[in-house]
Amino acid sequence: MTIGTILLIILILLLIGAIPSWPHSRSWGYGPSGILGVVLVVVIVLLLMGRI
Numbered sequence: 001m002t003i004g005t006i007l008l009i010i011l012i013l014l015l016i017g018a019i020p021s022w023p024h025s026r027s028w029g030y031g032p033s034g035i036l037g038v039v040l041v042v043v044i045v046l047l048l049m050g051r052i
Contacts, residue, residue: 011040
């Protein structure tokens with residue numbers, strides 16, 4: 001596995017953990033999941049371009 005694939009898997013797991021429907025993150029709102037979503041999109045674009 002390349003570092004990009006590992007990074008992508010970690011970001012997806014963080015995004016799932018930050019969804020506001022979980023009890024531990026219900027009071028956080030959509031901020032953390034939105035930020036992680038943007039980071040995930042950037043990493044996917046970099047992977048597709050071959051930069052990672």
